[in-house]
Amino acid sequence: MILNDEKNNAKLFGLKQLEYFRSTLDERSKEALNSAVKRITETKKNGGRVMVVTGSGPNIHEGVTTLIAGLIRSGIVDAVSTSSAVIAHEMAGSLDRVFRVDAKSLGMDMSKMPRGDVFEFTCMNDDEISALKKEMPLDDDLLEKGKNLPHVNEIIKAAGNMAYPMGLRTEKIAHEVLALSRIYGLPFETVAGWGCDENTMLGAASKMNVPVLVTIPQLVGGGAVGMSIGDSIPVSERSMRISRMLSSCDVIIESAVALTQEIHDGPFECYTGHGIWAWWSGQNTYNLRDKTLIRIDLDENLRKAVELNSTVQEAIDKGLPKTKAAKIPFRMEMSAFARHEGSIPIVGDIGKVWPLIAHDVAENLGVNLDFLSASQDTPEGQSMRGWIVENVKPLDINKIREHAKTFVIN
Numbered sequence: 001m002i003l004n005d006e007k008n009n010a011k012l013f014g015l016k017q018l019e020y021f022r023s024t025l026d027e028r029s030k031e032a033l034n035s036a037v038k039r040i041t042e043t044k045k046n047g048g049r050v051m052v053v054t055g056s057g058p059n060i061h062e063g064v065t066t067l068i069a070g071l072i073r074s075g076i077v078d079a080v081s082t083s084s085a086v087i088a089h090e091m092a093g094s095l096d097r098v099f100r101v102d103a104k105s106l107g108m109d110m111s112k113m114p115r116g117d118v119f120e121f122t123c124m125n126d127d128e129i130s131a132l133k134k135e136m137p138l139d140d141d142l143l144e145k146g147k148n149l150p151h152v153n154e155i156i157k158a159a160g161n162m163a164y165p166m167g168l169r170t171e172k173i174a175h176e177v178l179a180l181s182r183i184y185g186l187p188f189e190t191v192a193g194w195g196c197d198e199n200t201m202l203g204a205a206s207k208m209n210v211p212v213l214v215t216i217p218q219l220v221g222g223g224a225v226g227m228s229i230g231d232s233i234p235v236s237e238r239s240m241r242i243s244r245m246l247s248s249c250d251v252i253i254e255s256a257v258a259l260t261q262e263i264h265d266g267p268f269e270c271y272t273g274h275g276i277w278a279w280w281s282g283q284n285t286y287n288l289r290d291k292t293l294i295r296i297d298l299d300e301n302l303r304k305a306v307e308l309n310s311t312v313q314e315a316i317d318k319g320l321p322k323t324k325a326a327k328i329p330f331r332m333e334m335s336a337f338a339r340h341e342g343s344i345p346i347v348g349d350i351g352k353v354w355p356l357i358a359h360d361v362a363e364n365l366g367v368n369l370d371f372l373s374a375s376q377d378t379p380e381g382q383s384m385r386g387w388i389v390e391n392v393k394p395l396d397i398n399k400i401r402e403h404a405k406t407f408v409i410n
Contacts (some may be wrong), residue, residue, distance in 0.1 A: 355372050
């Protein structure tokens, strides 16, 4: 069972809200949740493997990526695919606090400013700024001017994004990480993980030797990080690496992510995907046939698509458009998911569903969790976000450099 044990530094923010989270689900989603928990539990008890496919923004903001990091450390999650934006945010510490000022008063070129005409600064103390100056030159005049201008507002947001100087730092570090990736023939994500905080998926995965990869549909985002991830290894190699991850796992959990049809049934999958010609050509392929796909999503149409399983498959068999046959908006990720016998759609808020999955699976397995997220619309969720800002640290480039010195190419 999991315990709220402060002596063990457990941060179980969602523990007191679990029954409330459960009450927000309708009966069908509760049944789907129970089915998902049962399947994950059975898989782990039988020595199987679980993979998570995460989208970006909501997973960071709801503490889901921090929770997944804990599930990696506890041995429940065995592989992760994600977006380049998530990689960029984790490199910067997941969440940070920023203040915004009027960009025109700051003297910025207004034609280059984002909508709202504001410029963001990372909230940093003098010690943090001094430490950062050892890595990169900082514009002291800009920092001083920003500090003295009236603040439009101060918010917690995904880390290392548009704010100076931490957003710029992440951009600069991306180029060094890319250079090391190419030298050692590794994905960008692997090298970045060497220096990431253990409360990020990248850092936890590096510690536990668990693969984390950005999928090809999710390469766009994260500025220089996204481009560096794309440049670190060829697209074909990335496809095959993700294929091997999927092949090795029995349960695949999709969390607020789009275009998953192009992820789980990509060019090397032979059941619902397009892998027949890769197989024909003698390449390494895999099969979704006996796997379980679990999707957490707010879109009711996903559940409808699964309920119309036979209708969707019949349309495909006849060469007809799936949308017209199902008579619902048909996002790309619904096709294979809707036709797959092992699909479990959980219609609900990921901020509320994930703590339930993590708690229930951990309890079934007798595993102690050291972190449990909470939906950000609860007081516990707000406390969780503050804890992440203060405790999940940005990537340490010196750790990467030290690791690179002793890394042995197999």
